[in-house]
Structures are given as structure tokens and as C-alpha cells.
Amino acid sequence: MTLSKSTQINNSKSAQKTEYTSIKNHKMIIDGQLVDSHGLDRIQIECPATKEIFATVPRGNNQDVNFAVKAASDAFRKWSLVEPRERGKLLLRIADAIENEIENLANIIAQETGNAIRTQARPEAKLVADIFRYFGGLGGELKGETIPLGENFLSYTRREPIGVVGAIIPWNAPVLLGALKIAPALCAGNTIVMKAAEDAPLGILRIAEICQNFIPKGVVNLITGFGEECGTPLIEHPHVRKISFTGSTGVGKLIMQAASERIVPVSLELGGKSPSIVYPDANEDWAVEGVMAAMRFTRQSQSCTAGSRLFLHEKIFDSFLEKLISKLKNLKIGDPLDEANDIGSLINRKQYSRVLNYIQEGMEHPSSELICGGMPPENGEMSKGYFTLPTIFSNTTNEWRLAKEEIFGPVLTAISWKDEENVIKMANDSHYGLAGYIWTHDIGKGLKTAHSLEAGWVQVNQGLGQMPGQSYGGVKQSGIGREFSLNGMLESFTQTKNVTVSLSTPS
Numbered sequence: 336m337t338l339s340k341s342t343q344i345n346n347s348k349s350a351q352k353t354e355y356t357s358i359k360n361h362k363m364i365i366d367g368q369l370v371d372s373h374g375l376d377r378i379q380i381e382c383p384a385t386k387e388i389f390a391t392v393p394r395g396n397n398q399d400v401n402f403a404v405k406a407a408s409d410a411f412r413k414w415s416l417v418e419p420r421e422r423g424k425l426l427l428r429i430a431d432a433i434e435n436e437i438e439n440l441a442n443i444i445a446q447e448t449g450n451a452i453r454t455q456a457r458p459e460a461k462l463v464a465d466i467f468r469y470f471g472g473l474g475g476e477l478k479g480e481t482i483p484l485g486e487n488f489l490s491y492t493r494r495e496p497i498g499v500v501g502a503i504i505p506w507n508a509p510v511l512l513g514a515l516k517i518a519p520a521l522c523a524g525n526t527i528v529m530k531a532a533e534d535a536p537l538g539i540l541r542i543a544e545i546c547q548n549f550i551p552k553g554v555v556n557l558i559t560g561f562g563e564e565c566g567t568p569l570i571e572h573p574h575v576r577k578i579s580f581t582g583s584t585g586v587g588k589l590i591m592q593a594a595s596e597r598i599v600p601v602s603l604e605l606g607g608k609s610p611s612i613v614y615p616d617a618n619e620d621w622a623v624e625g626v627m628a629a630m631r632f633t634r635q636s637q638s639c640t641a642g643s644r645l646f647l648h649e650k651i652f653d654s655f656l657e658k659l660i661s662k663l664k665n666l667k668i669g670d671p672l673d674e675a676n677d678i679g680s681l682i683n684r685k686q687y688s689r690v691l692n693y694i695q696e697g698m699e700h701p702s703s704e705l706i707c708g709g710m711p712p713e714n715g716e717m718s719k720g721y722f723t724l725p726t727i728f729s730n731t732t733n734e735w736r737l738a739k740e741e742i743f744g745p746v747l748t749a750i751s752w753k754d755e756e757n758v759i760k761m762a763n764d765s766h767y768g769l770a771g772y773i774w775t776h777d778i779g780k781g782l783k784t785a786h787s788l789e790a791g792w793v794q795v796n797q798g799l800g801q802m803p804g805q806s807y808g809g810v811k812q813s814g815i816g817r818e819f820s821l822n823g824m825l826e827s828f829t830q831t832k833n834v835t836v837s838l839s840t841p842s
């Protein structure tokens with residue numbers, strides 16, 4: 336197969352293009368106030384598509400964490416006593432306010448993450464409104480149960496809030512992932528201190544700011560800063576009663592250790608190296624498009640659920656890849672604020688060099704063949720930001736580093752299979768277990784394979800993103816706990832109390 340520089344590099348400026356804003360100094364939100372950090376230091380926020388600094392945020396520290404956790408602790412009791420349906424109504428009002436600000440949020444997300452506004456940033460902003468609306472309707476579902484101990488007892492359970500939630504989020508879908516913790520935590524009656532990712536704190540800051548218009552001060556606190564400087568003090572804080580983390584598996588392990596010191600419940604949504612298995616009967620355009628969506632190419636594949644190991648049946652291996660490469664060529668890479676573009680840039684220099692190192696290694700690997708993409712151009716428009724090309728290596732096994740490690744960039748490895756049992760074995764041969772994708776017209780076969788995959792979420796014949804209501808999370812080193820759903824809220828943000836009453840006490 337010949338090497339093809341896939342995808343179009345869009346150098347032209349579309350008429351439908353939002354202009355970049357000038358540098359703005361933001362504050363964090365603690366106890367209902369916009370504040371600087373105690374240290375007064377700032378972090379510069381670079382737009383990854385231009386490599387220009389366009390904003391700064393406070394560089395939070397230990398003292399800021401103490402201040403925020405105190406505010407959340409002080410606000411907790413009163414908030415927990417607001418009737419659950421009332422809390423839900425406030426979330427619905429927040430949802431409406433977010434909906435009125437979709438364009439502003441989409442712009443912020445595109446600028447800070449490099450994600451293309453049409454394909455990613457705007458849909459993310461819309462989904463955030465949906466998430467607040469979904470959890471806003473669940474106040475009445477914080478139900479307990481009665482236990483049948485006989486006529487002389489009344490034994491029942493209550494779903495109670497846990498207290499102050501310490502939440503840490505990453506940069507890849509910062510507003511969505513932040514909302515997924517704020518909305519259920521608040522619905523269940525908790526208060527929250529969230530640490531934004533240092534690379535993309537602005538969208539979630541705006542959400543936290545919107546929240547302040549509807550909820551009491553101290554209920555939602557948003558701190559900005561580096562992981563070790565304010566993430567660590569947050570997870571180690573004695574008054575944080577629950578930790579919810581989304582990020583890398585490496586940091587997830589540290590979080591779990593910290594949680595074990597105080598025996599606090601922890602939810603972890605970590606990395607993935609998800610398989611996409613194509614059966615020979617699915618050598619068709621819809622499956623090719625599904626594989627592209629599953630690989631999250633239009634998010635530069637910076638997604639934990641990216642279907643980054645493509646298992647193609649040997650009978651269709653070459654022809655499926657030909658179709659895939661030809662469709663990738665139609666995607667436009669460039670300025671994330673330009674409506675015409677499908678693909679934006681990677682998040683930062685560190686991630687850019689990391690992804691390029693993997694590509695270099697793939698190009699030097701004796702048994703792999705680069706069939707699409709490769710190293711991005713060193714000059715021209717693409718070199719102005721951290722832009723990369725959708726890249727595919729073929730004829731590889733499941734046994735090399737590119738097929739084992741989470742790259743978090745648009746590097747797909749295509750692996751050939753002929754025996755179903757063997758492909759399931761290869762798919763499961765990973766320490767991750769977040770997502771999986773299966774493509775076939777034979778629905779019975781597809782479902783049996785879905786049941787055999789060691790993953791928290793398997794999609795058959797589609798490669799979509801998460802929807803509110805779906806319990807989402809991983810198995811193995813992809814994490815523990817579920818979010819995104821009613822069950823996720825009950826499991827992750829409430830604790831059960833049993834109350835047992837004797838009905839035979841003498842009067």
C-alpha cells in the first residue's frame with residue numbers, strides 16, 4: 336500500500352471564522368468570590384493552535400485549597416438540606432443559562448483545547464447543558480429502600496450526600512468532564528471543590544461562574560493550578576470526603592493511594608487502548624465512517640475511548656484501509672475557530688512531542704508500515720500550532736508499544752485477524768478496559784463478542800460519544816466507578832444509611 340499524506344490542510348480563511356480574543360487574566364472561584372491565588376502567581380494559557388498566550392489563571396496552592404475546602408464544608412449542611420427536587424430545579428436553571436451561552440463556551444473550548452469548533456467544541460458545550468438538565472430531573476430519584484424484617488420493624492435506607500467532593504479533571508473534554516462531576520454531586524446534595532486542568536481551565540471556570548448565579552456560595556468552588564501544587568493538597572485534605580478523578584492511569588494510582596490513607600471513596604476514569612473489531616461482512620462505508628468516529632480523529636484522538644487498535648479481518652484488511660484512508664483525506668485540518676475545519680490541534684508542546692515520538696518509532700519499526708499520515712509538515716500553516724496528521728500503521732501485531740500504550744493522539748494501529756477467538760484474546764490483552772467497538776451485520780455474533788470484551792462500554796455498529804443516562808466507566812486499569820447516569824450518581828455521590836426502628840416498643 337502506498338504512503339498517503341491523508342487529509343487536507345486548510346490554509347484558507349473561511350468567512351465563518353470567529354476571531355481570537357486578546358489576553359485576559361482570569362480568577363478562580365472560591366466561596367462565591369472571584370479570587371486570585373494566595374501566592375499571586377499566574378499560569379499562562381497557550382492557544383495550542385497558534386502557540387500564543389491568550390489568557391492567564393491563578394496558580395493555586397495549598398492555602399487556596401484550604402480556603403476552598405473550608406468554603407465547601409461550611410456550605411455543605413445547608414445545601415444538603417435543600418429538598419432534592421429544589422436542588423434539581425436549580426440545576427435546570429443552570430442548564431438554561433448554559434444553553435444561552437453555547438457560542439461563548441464553544442469559542443473558549445476551541446481556543447484553549449485546540450478542538451475544532453464545529454465538530455467538537457460546540458457539541459461539547461451543548462452536551463454540558465444536556466447534562467445539567469438530565470441531573471436536574473433526578474432529584475426525586477435519590478430514593479432508598481425498605482427491608483422486609485417482619486411486622487415488628489421498619490427498616491429503610493436513605494441515600495445521603497457524602498460531603499465535600501474533591502474533583503480533578505483533565506484537559507481533553509474539560510467542560511464536559513467537569514459538568515459530569517458538578518451536576519450529579521450537587522443533585523445528590525454534596526458540595527464540590529474542583530481543580531481544573533492547567534492546560535484548559537477557562538471553559539469550566541465559566542461554568543462554575545454561571546453556577547454562582549443560581550446556587551449558594553461555597554457549593555461550587557473552582558480552583559486552577561498544577562497537579563502537584565493544588566491537586567495533591569486537595570486529594571489529601573482531611574475534610575474532602577469523596578474524590579472523583581478523570582485523567583491518566585499513572586496519576587489515578589496516586590489518587591487511589593491518597594484515598595486509601597483516609598478511606599475515602601474514590602471514582603477513577605482513566606486511560607484506554609480500545610479495540611475496534613471489524614468482521615468481514617462490514618467492509619462498507621458506514622463501518623469505515625464508524626471506525627473514524629470511534630477513533631475520535633476529529634478530536635485529534637485525544638480521548639480515553641478512542642478505538643485506537645483496529646482489528647480488521649484478513650479478507651478485508653487492504654480494501655477497508657483503502658476506504659478509510661480515502662475518507663480521512665476529506666477531513667480538513669486547521670484553525671479550530673474556523674467552521675470549515677474538522678480537525679484542530681493537539682493540546683500542548685509536551686503532548687505534540689510525545690505523539691511525534693510514537694510516530695517516529697512506528698516509522699522505524701521493522702514490521703510496521705506507515706500507510707497514512709506520518710510526521711506533520713515542519714513549515715507552513717500547520718507548523719504554527721500543534722497540528723498533527725491522522726496516522727495509520729498497518730501489518731502490525733498487538734505486541735508492540737504502539738499497540739499497547741495509550742498515545743492520546745491520532746495514531747491508529749491496524750492489525751489483521753482471521754480467527755474470532757484469537758481476535759477477542761488480542762482485544763482483551765491490555766491492562767486497559769474502557770471501551771470497545773464491533774462492526775458486523777450479524778447482530779448475534781456482534782453481541783456475543785461484545786459480551787466477551789473486557790471493557791466498561793462496548794458499542795456495536797456505532798462509534799458515538801457518551802450520552803447522559805449511560806453508566807460510563809472502565810474495568811481493569813481504566814478505572815473504577817461509573818458516572819454519566821442515575822446509577823452513577825447514586826453509586827459515586829451518595830452513601831447509604833440504614834435506619835431500623837422497632838415497632839413493638841411499649842407505649
Ligand code: ADP
Nearest residue numbers: 503504505531532561562563566567582583586
Ligand atoms: P494528562 O497527562 O492527560 O494531563 P494527568 O493525569 O496528568 O493527565 O492530569 C489530569 C489532571 O490531574 C490534571 O488536572 C492535573 O493537573 C492533575 N494532576 C496531575 N498530577 C497530579 C497529582 N500528582 N496529584 C493530583 N492531581 C494531579
